[in-house]
Amino acid sequence: MNPLNGLGAVEEEIIRCMKCGNCQAVCPIYQELKLESSVARGKIRLAEALFKGEILATPALSERFDLCLTCLACESICPSGVKVSDIILATRRELARRKGLPWIKRALFSTLQHPRILRRGAKIAARLQDLVFRRLDSDKMQPRFPLGLERRRIFPALAPQSLLEQVEEKYSVPKPLARVALFAGCLTNYVFPGVGLATLYLLRQHRVEVVVPRSQHCCGSPLIYGGAADVVKEMARSHVALFSGFKVDAILTLCGTCGEAFHHFYPRLLQDAPGYGEKAEELAQKTMDIARFLYQLPLDRNLLKPLELTATYHQPCHLGRGLGVVQEPIELIKSVPGVRYVPLQNPARCCGNAGSFSLTHYPLSYSILTHKLKDIAATGAEVVLTGCPACRMQLLDGLSQERMPQKVWHTVELLARACGFSK
Amino acid sequence: MTLEKAIEALRRELGPQNVITAPEELICYSYDATADLPEGRPDVVVTPENTEQVVKVVKIARQFRLPIYPRGAGTNLSGGTVPLKGGIVLATVKMNRILEIDPTNLTATVQPGVIIQELNNAVAPYGLIYPPDPGTVATATMGGSVAECSGGLRGLKYGVTRNYVMGLEVVLANGEVLRCGGKTVKNVTGYDLVRLFTGSEGTLGIITEIIVRLIPAPPARETMLAGFSRLADAGNAVTQIIEHKVIPATLEIMDRVTVEVVESYARIGLPTDVAALLLIEVDGLPEVVKAEANTVKRIVAQNNGWIKTAEDEIQRENLLTARRAALPALARVKPTTILEDATVPRSKVTDMLLALEEIAKKYNLLIGTFGHAGDGNLHPTILADARDEEEMKRVRAAVEEIFRVAISLGGTLTGEHGIGVAKKRFLPWEMGETGVWVLKQIKKALDPDNLLNPGKIVDLAQEERS
Ligand SMILES: Cc1cc2nc3c(=O)[nH]c(=O)nc-3n(C[C@H](O)[C@H](O)[C@H](O)COP(=O)(O)OP(=O)(O)OC[C@H]3O[C@@H](n4cnc5c(N)ncnc54)[C@H](O)[C@@H]3O)c2cc1C
Ligand code: SF4
Ligand code: SF4
Numbered sequence: 001m002n003p004l005n006g007l008g009a010v011e012e013e014i015i016r017c018m019k020c021g022n023c024q025a026v027c028p029i030y031q032e033l034k035l036e037s038s039v040a041r042g043k044i045r046l047a048e049a050l051f052k053g054e055i056l057a058t059p060a061l062s063e064r065f066d067l068c069l070t071c072l073a074c075e076s077i078c079p080s081g082v083k084v085s086d087i088i089l090a091t092r093r094e095l096a097r098r099k100g101l102p103w104i105k106r107a108l109f110s111t112l113q114h115p116r117i118l119r120r121g122a123k124i125a126a127r128l129q130d131l132v133f134r135r136l137d138s139d140k141m142q143p144r145f146p147l148g149l150e151r152r153r154i155f156p157a158l159a160p161q162s163l164l165e166q167v168e169e170k171y172s173v174p175k176p177l178a179r180v181a182l183f184a185g186c187l188t189n190y191v192f193p194g195v196g197l198a199t200l201y202l203l204r205q206h207r208v209e210v211v212v213p214r215s216q217h218c219c220g221s222p223l224i225y226g227g228a229a230d231v232v233k234e235m236a237r238s239h240v241a242l243f244s245g246f247k248v249d250a251i252l253t254l255c256g257t258c259g260e261a262f263h264h265f266y267p268r269l270l271q272d273a274p275g276y277g278e279k280a281e282e283l284a285q286k287t288m289d290i291a292r293f294l295y296q297l298p299l300d301r302n303l304l305k306p307l308e309l310t311a312t313y314h315q316p317c318h319l320g321r322g323l324g325v326v327q328e329p330i331e332l333i334k335s336v337p338g339v340r341y342v343p344l345q346n347p348a349r350c351c352g353n354a355g356s357f358s359l360t361h362y363p364l365s366y367s368i369l370t371h372k373l374k375d376i377a378a379t380g381a382e383v384v385l386t387g388c389p390a391c392r393m394q395l396l397d398g399l400s401q402e403r404m405p406q407k408v409w410h411t412v413e414l415l416a417r418a419c420g421f422s423k
Numbered sequence: 424m425t426l427e428k429a430i431e432a433l434r435r436e437l438g439p440q441n442v443i444t445a446p447e448e449l450i451c452y453s454y455d456a457t458a459d460l461p462e463g464r465p466d467v468v469v470t471p472e473n474t475e476q477v478v479k480v481v482k483i484a485r486q487f488r489l490p491i492y493p494r495g496a497g498t499n500l501s502g503g504t505v506p507l508k509g510g511i512v513l514a515t516v517k518m519n520r521i522l523e524i525d526p527t528n529l530t531a532t533v534q535p536g537v538i539i540q541e542l543n544n545a546v547a548p549y550g551l552i553y554p555p556d557p558g559t560v561a562t563a564t565m566g567g568s569v570a571e572c573s574g575g576l577r578g579l580k581y582g583v584t585r586n587y588v589m590g591l592e593v594v595l596a597n598g599e600v601l602r603c604g605g606k607t608v609k610n611v612t613g614y615d616l617v618r619l620f621t622g623s624e625g626t627l628g629i630i631t632e633i634i635v636r637l638i639p640a641p642p643a644r645e646t647m648l649a650g651f652s653r654l655a656d657a658g659n660a661v662t663q664i665i666e667h668k669v670i671p672a673t674l675e676i677m678d679r680v681t682v683e684v685v686e687s688y689a690r691i692g693l694p695t696d697v698a699a700l701l702l703i704e705v706d707g708l709p710e711v712v713k714a715e716a717n718t719v720k721r722i723v724a725q726n727n728g729w730i731k732t733a734e735d736e737i738q739r740e741n742l743l744t745a746r747r748a749a750l751p752a753l754a755r756v757k758p759t760t761i762l763e764d765a766t767v768p769r770s771k772v773t774d775m776l777l778a779l780e781e782i783a784k785k786y787n788l789l790i791g792t793f794g795h796a797g798d799g800n801l802h803p804t805i806l807a808d809a810r811d812e813e814e815m816k817r818v819r820a821a822v823e824e825i826f827r828v829a830i831s832l833g834g835t836l837t838g839e840h841g842i843g844v845a846k847k848r849f850l851p852w853e854m855g856e857t858g859v860w861v862l863k864q865i866k867k868a869l870d871p872d873n874l875l876n877p878g879k880i881v882d883l884a885q886e887e888r889s
Contacts, residue, residue, distance in 0.1 A: 015758045015809070019456045021498040025540075025561035034470070034516040035448065036497070042451035049450055060447050079751035080760070 004229035023074035040074035071350035092227030115217035163193035187389035198416035256319025306338035312381035316388035353394035493625035495567025501843025535566025554581035572622030574839035579797035590634035644706035657699035658773025674797030688752035765829035766838030800838035
């Protein structure tokens with residue numbers, strides 16, 4: 001079953017919802033809005049209504065389907081095991097097919113889809129960002145004009161040089177323990193290249209040979225989640241071709257959402273594409289999140305020097321519920337001598353970013369974030385660790401606006417520091 | 424149009440933010456958790472924020488003769504919230520404040536939209552609990568569970584919702600506000616109205632405030648899992664445990680079908696060659712817990728069963744997983760899950776279980792049974808596919824037969840899920856014509872215009888027309 005083929009493909013999933021309402025207990029959107037249409041049960045009923053022709057593909061209906069973080073919380077609690085996000089994605093695609101996408105998404109998606117435009121655009125934007133954004137700090141900015149963005153929102157600055165511009169294509173090591181290919185992802189590449197550098201440092205310290213394929217581009221997730229899955233096929237195909245060309249043990253991702261694209265979506269998108277189906281499946285099997293890879297390698301404790309700090313961990317939805325990487329990051333964090341790990345009360349609750357959701361529904365996204373900020377404050381941690389650059393952006397925004405002192409790092413940045421990496 | 428005028432009046436009195444009319448929203452209030460029932464589309468959904476606004480809704484509804492359907496979380500299993508005849512769905516989601524926790528009188532006062540689990544979280548720091556725990560504690564509202572008189576896993580020892588409701592504020596069909604009961608343990612002033620409204624399924628009034636009794640959290644507990652290769656042995660163990668004056672907080676059974684399905688879904692190492700599993704938890708003072716657990720172990724052994732005890736919290740969680748996985752595991756077998764709750768006197772649990780096996784065979788259906796063996800409240804769960812009309816016919820026949828057997832064993836149509844629409848036509852089987860007549864008189868006295876949740880429990884519609 002491929003949800004990206006539209007509503008017909010998820011009919012079975014729709015029927016499996018027994019309307020028990022258990023999803024109300026965990027849906028962050030429902031908890032803010034308290035509207036039945038915002039919880040999985042209601043959305044599934046709406047998908048059914050669209051499917052059966054009880055209801056029209058109105059903008060109001062699209063708006064209901066935009067109100068989902070695809071955080072998978074409902075799926076993880078659902079007694080019937082309904083694949084809610086498949087239903088949401090199929091409906092979004094169906095609505096986009098019938099109604100078209102709003103211009104802002106069209107513009108964003110078309111940029112992501114064309115690597116060259118994205119590269120050039122990001123370069124220009126990195127140079128010009130100070131014209132439209134006010135720098136609060138060397139790496140934080142706030143919009144000078146509304147721009148269709150919330151003016152209170154604080155963005156991380158685009159890095160002057162992207163990760164791919166800073167690194168070699170290949171890092172050989174003598175007698176490698178493993179060979180891997182690194183997939184950076186857009187946000188790491190353009191906004192947080194330090195995460196990529198920390199990863200390369202760690203891998204080399206651990207005698208892992210790394211290739212960083214030059215012509216990698218956006219994984220396509222924003223388009224998959226935005227209802228534009230058709231055009232992602234091309235992106236999937238080029239990544240499958242590119243990464244299948246390397247003889248490596250694993251393809252590493254630094255973000256759960258990118259990981260899910262490789263792991264869950266490429267095989268489904270390409271299952272019928274001659275010559276690609278099997279390769280996509282193989283690639284999916286080899287794709288692994290950096291935390292899981294380091295944990296299994298395993299991390300060499302002899303390399304770790306003590307770091308005196310208190311840290312907590314926010315579990316990104318697509319990393320935890322999506323890819324099942326839950327314990328590994330925590331074990332890695334706890335293995336650093338000197339680090340006091342204080343868990344969040346509710347580490348797996350969505351931070352509210354959900355990619356373009358935070359652009360289109362900023363106030364709602366921010367109120368969802370508030371719960372996370374309270375949870376963080378209560379731990380007394382100095383550093384919040386996480387495994388997703390989008391969560392990181394969201395947390396940075398909230399922590400800065402609330403004038404909270406916590407720093408946000410990717411888990412690998414903590415480990416790299418403990419191994420002597422300094423940026 | 425009267426409807427438009429009514430909506431306009433609602434907007435004026437409640438504010439536009441509390442009046443929902445978009446078709447994309449209304450469709451989401453046309454169902455609840457009940458399987459195999461027709462839906463009904465409301466004309467408008469309102470979300471009042473306080474009692475005064477509820478009164479206004481009732482007055483407007485009276486003026487324009489629109490029915491009102493109170494709705495909490497919409498998790499009931501009898502069609503109680505389905506707006507059969509259009510009109511107003513009154514959702515209590517915005518009346519969700521805990522008004523007071525009174526540790527001296529051991530009471531809490533809450534608005535109807537408070538989630539049961541939230542109340543428990545709020546009273547935990549005082550070392551108190553609110554015991555009624557339906558499978559939906561994390562979603563169901565206090566108002567919905569009072570209106571439904573919900574039970575749960577701990578019913579045997581701690582009773583059900585009605586044993587904890589001490590006082591109510593109710594908006595009546597004429598728009599007046601009634602307060603009954605209070606914080607006193609003893610109260611015999613007038614008829615017992617608190618009990619009348621508890622379990623009234625939204626047909627007699629709209630509950631706007633609830634005073635509940637809290638109890639001290641038991642200091643110790645022991646959790647055990649027992650297996651039997653004969654169903655009758657399990658049934659006898661249940662009866663004998665209680666005969667030996669041990670009242671476990673939890674005494675749950677799972678039949679063979681359920682165990683097999685749970686194991687193939689959760690893979691938690693359950694033996695699949697058993698005819699039934701019992702999950703037993705005793706709680707109270709440490710010495711008492713120890714003595715009671717020993718009695719339980721002895722009785723299980725005497726009935727040819729084996730027993731495992733949880734040594735720590737992790738093992739306890741593992742044992743509980745088996746029971747918690749029952750519904751999820753069953754629900755995954757087929758697309759449609761029909762959850763019944765026929766209830767029999769405890770001494771008849773074995774008869775009921777055997778009858779259920781027979782019924783499954785007779786109608787060629789897959790039925791997994793689990794439930795609260797200790798209080799005779801079983802949940803035969805029929806697994807089917809709503810698209811298969813022929814199969815659904817067999818399902819309906821089987822359900823009827825389940826009710827018939829339960830009543831013939833001295834039991835009841837529903838232990839905790841309520842009558843709603845789903846079981847309305849079976850009511851005379853249990854209550855007789857006289858019983859139904861009494862219900863109707865009460866309904867007519869309090870809601871002569873049949874505005875509150877019409878078509879639930881009893882039907883006044885035919886009489887209205889004549
Ligand atoms: C998976 C699952 C497991 C369940 N397990 C159990 C169980 O173990 N034990 C059990 O007893 N039940 C169980 N139930 C049934 C259900 O969860 C309970 O009946 C629950 O208490 C209903 O609460 P609610 O807020 O969802 O009420 P709703 O479904 O919204 O309403 C229930 C009834 O109360 C009325 N009502 C709601 N609010 C008010 C109000 N303020 N004033 C007047 N009337 C009102 C409604 O009109 C309706 O008739 C289960 C249901 C599911 C889906
Ligand atoms: S938890 Fe699953 S089955 Fe229950 S209402 Fe939500 S989506 Fe449907
Ligand atoms: S994926 Fe998250 S936001 Fe979307 S319906 Fe499920 S719980 Fe709600």
